[in-house]
Amino acid sequence: MTDTVNGMERSPSPEVTLRFMAAPTDVLMQGANGVHGGRVLEWIDKGAYACAVGWSGAYCVTAYVGHIHFTRPIPSGHVVEVRSRIAYTGRSSMHIVNEVLSADPRELIFTRACDCLVIFVAMDENRRSTPVPHFEPRTDEERRVAEAALSRVQLRKAIEEEMLKQSYTESGTGPSMVHRFMAKPTDVNWGGNVHGGTAMEWIDEAATACTMAWSGEQTVAVYAGGIRFYRPVHIGDLVEVEARMIRTDTRSMAVTVHLRAGDPREGTGNLPVALHASMTYVGVDLDGNPLNARPFTPVTPEDRRLEQHAVTLRELRRTYSPQPMFRPLREEPQYPVN
Structure with missing residues (x-):
């Protein structure tokens, strides 16, 4: 297909592949056996952004990232591939499926480390949503992936509604961690807003610090979901990232994270989410072997409500049973979640 942007005809591609080396600076802390989850989320956002902009011919913003299972670590020195492709388009939205693979450069046998769905929205010069070219699946595989993306729509809405019902006050006793800092010019993308991937890296850092402080061990992300973007973060904004543990199972620790940002002259009390x-x-x-989690026992009514919230989120994912977006490559060892 072809379309016209700024008077020039172009033939947009529905897919993009980024390839690069995982560097020592991609590892969050000394002694870690792989790249931290936040950096992987940043890579996914960049690949999906390139795909969205290439398809739409417009500036795009991250709207939602969901259902990411980190199945194995990516060692520093591996060749990394981020494969992003359009699965479905709405009026101004693009549902993009992404998979992150890596390989020892001496062998170049790529195996999957994680995959997920990212939704981007195209914006015009006034920062209003703008229509994107329609994507029409042509092969059986493209149709299968489109159906898998659509099977997640109701789940995404249900998760968002459940998350918006919750409140977090000082009556909660769950372990928490708050990071505060200013958004710097080096954090922003080509549209002048903080990269969605950078924001996701920030939430992983706060949640990692929270779980490490509680457990006394090195911790790694094994799942991320319900990542909903509500407003952009700008240069000079005061950023507050609050991570709170709400439930522990035999091995896993469930954490909710809120990133708030706004004008520092207005103080920290009214920063919008x-x-x-x-x-x-x-x-x-x-x-890198998983350890049993230090148990967290809910004390207050808020603690018990948030613990049930974690259970509800898990039940929603089981109830809706979204279709898999990717066919298995090979069996890979996975971090246990329970």
Whole structure:
């Protein structure tokens, strides 16, 4: 297909592949056995952004990231591929499926480390949503992936509604961590807003600090979901990232994270929510083997309500049973969630 942007005819591609080396600077802390989850989320956002902009011919913003299982670590020094492709388009939205694979450069046998769905929205010069070219699946595989993306629509709405019902006050006793800092010019993208991937890296860092402080162990993200973007973050904004643990299972720790941002002259009490997410972590030993979690016992009514919230989110994912977006490549060892 062809379309016209700024008077020039172009033939947009529905897919993009980024390839690069995982660097030592992609590892969050000394002794970690792989790239941290936040950096992987940043890579996914960049690949999906390139795909969205290439398809729409417009500036695009991240609206939603969901259902990411981190099945294995990506070692520093591996060749990484981020494969992003259009699955479905709405009026101004693009549902983009992404998979992250890596390989030892001496062998170049790529295996999947995680996959997810990202939704981008195209914007015009006035920062209003603008129509995008329609994507028409042509092959059986493209039709299958489109159906898988659509099977997640109701689940996404149900998760968002459940997350918006919750409130977080000082009466909660769950372990928490708050990071505060200013958004810098180096954090922003080509449209002048903070990269969605950078914001996701921030939430992973706060949640990692929270779970490490509670467990006394190195922790890694094994799941991220319900990542909803509500407003952009700008240069000079005061950013507050609050992570709170709400439930522990045998090995896993469920964490909710809220990123708030706004004018620092207005103080920290009224910063609007820019992003929220639910994430799951496990503690690991020096060899990367999962450890049992230190139990968190709910004390207050708020603690018990938020613990049930974590259970409800898990039940919603089981109830809706979204179709898999990717066919298995090979069996890979996975971090246990329970």
